[in-house]
Amino acid sequence: MKPLARRTDDLRQSDIRAVSQMVRAVDGINLGQGICDLPTPEPLRRSAMDAVDRSLATYSHHAGIETLRDYILAKARSYNEIPVESIDSIVVSAGSTGAFATAILAILDPGDEVIVFEPFYGYHVNLVRAVGATIVTVPQSVPDWTLDFDQVEASVSPRTKALVVTTPGNPNGKVWSRDELSRLLDIAERHDLWIITDEIYEYIVYDDLEHVSAASLPTGYDRTITISGFSKTFNMTGWRLGYSVSPSVTAEKIGLLNDLFYICAPTPLQHGVAAAVDMSESYFDEMRADYARKRHLMCTTLESAGFDVSWPDGAYYVLAGIQPLAERLPGFDNDRIACRTLIERCGIGSVSGSSFFTDQQVGSTYLRFCFAKEMDELETACRRLEEVFAL
Numbered sequence: 560m561k562p563l564a565r566r567t568d569d570l571r572q573s574d575i576r577a578v579s580q581m582v583r584a585v586d587g588i589n590l591g592q593g594i595c596d597l598p599t600p601e602p603l604r605r606s607a608m609d610a611v612d613r614s615l616a617t618y619s620h621h622a623g624i625e626t627l628r629d630y631i632l633a634k635a636r637s638y639n640e641i642p643v644e645s646i647d648s649i650v651v652s653a654g655s656t657g658a659f660a661t662a663i664l665a666i667l668d669p670g671d672e673v674i675v676f677e678p679f680y681g682y683h684v685n686l687v688r689a690v691g692a693t694i695v696t697v698p699q700s701v702p703d704w705t706l707d708f709d710q711v712e713a714s715v716s717p718r719t720k721a722l723v724v725t726t727p728g729n730p731n732g733k734v735w736s737r738d739e740l741s742r743l744l745d746i747a748e749r750h751d752l753w754i755i756t757d758e759i760y761e762y763i764v765y766d767d768l769e770h771v772s773a774a775s776l777p778t779g780y781d782r783t784i785t786i787s788g789f790s791k792t793f794n795m796t797g798w799r800l801g802y803s804v805s806p807s808v809t810a811e812k813i814g815l816l817n818d819l820f821y822i823c824a825p826t827p828l829q830h831g832v833a834a835a836v837d838m839s840e841s842y843f844d845e846m847r848a849d850y851a852r853k854r855h856l857m858c859t860t861l862e863s864a865g866f867d868v869s870w871p872d873g874a875y876y877v878l879a880g881i882q883p884l885a886e887r888l889p890g891f892d893n894d895r896i897a898c899r900t901l902i903e904r905c906g907i908g909s910v911s912g913s914s915f916f917t918d919q920q921v922g923s924t925y926l927r928f929c930f931a932k933e934m935d936e937l938e939t940a941c942r943r944l945e946e947v948f949a950l
């Protein structure tokens with residue numbers, strides 16, 4: 560038998576699933592997998608059911624139904640301040656993951672290099688590799704995940720084609736400032752690079768920080784593909800609806816690829832979102848306030864349990880250092896052992912830090928916790944952590 564494609568050689572199912580199984584086996588609480596299991600807002604559920612009832616069940620336009628793209632256009636202009644001109648710049652896809660995959664397929668050739676910032680979101684790295692491009696990582700420094708822009712520039716080679724930014728970041732919650740994005744854009748302009756920004760957590764920022772889109776910076780729009788979606792903002796990860804925003808010449812190619820891979824995003828769910836997505840400001844304010852309370856509980860609990868915590872500025876994860884625990888307790892020698900220890904001793908699931916780093920030595924000193932849980936469940940999880948590990 561001839562071998563399978565080489566692009567699958569290094570692909571592995573992350574240990575997130577194995578962790579989920581172990582947590583289930585002890586009837587524990589999983590703060591590992593980045594699944595937000597809060598309910599989808601009722602108006603969205605109702606309008607999607609209505610679309611199914613009305614049999615809006617055929618293929619849609621490959622780039623999405625017009626009413627949904629109209630909403631995204633208005634939102635990209637007002638919330639993101641992106642100077643997007645028409646819905647020709649918008650491609651609705653199978654989640655932001657579909658949007659990212661079609662975006663990189665549109666701009667990368669095998670052998671191209673892509674710079675990502677470490678810790679990174681694993682799908683970005685694996686998808687870039689799957690299309691035959693090479694990942695180059697640049698570290699973000701603890702505790703504030705700052706970047707050395709000289710190092711970023713030094714990492715650019717004649718083969719570099721794109722930079723990938725995730726803001727707010729998963730797993731570290733870094734929210735890129737306007738100044739940082741401007742400095743990155745300067746580098747992109749000097750070396751003629753694309754910027755792909757994953758902004759799926761754009762509405763989840765803390766302490767009145769502002770979410771800034773690279774495409775909104777003067778001269779940023781032409782070389783930026785902005786990726787976002789509805790999964791996280793509206794608790795609908797399984798609906799698989801996301802989108803990209805880019806200049807129409809780029810969007811046309813992304814749309815062709817979206818057609819090839821998916822034909823379109825799920826039509827009734829597109830209608831469901833388009834009919835009910837225009838929420839009042841209070842929806843977003845309440846969501847942020849709710850996550851801010853959960854962030855506070857999660858971070859203070861981890862601190863009192865002895866983890867080294869850098870509080871996230873956005874998104875709903877904490878990347879917590881295990882080094883201080885390793886110094887005083889058995890079972891914290893590295894991320895995988897620590898992950899097991901937490902499940903065995905208090906039934907709490909987490910994700911090994913090495914999933915987010917190419918530098919395994921650095922990665923092995925972290926665990927990631929997701930606090931997108933119902934408050935009572937998170938409180939129970941935190942109580943268990945405190946009871947077992949409080950200093």
Ligand SMILES: Cc1ncc(COP(=O)(O)O)c(C=O)c1O
Nearest residue numbers: 593654655656680729788790801
């Ligand atoms: C940074 C980031 N981008 C994208 C996704 C996936 O989003 P979607 O459900 O829209 O594909 C996730 C999910 O965890 C994520 O953390």
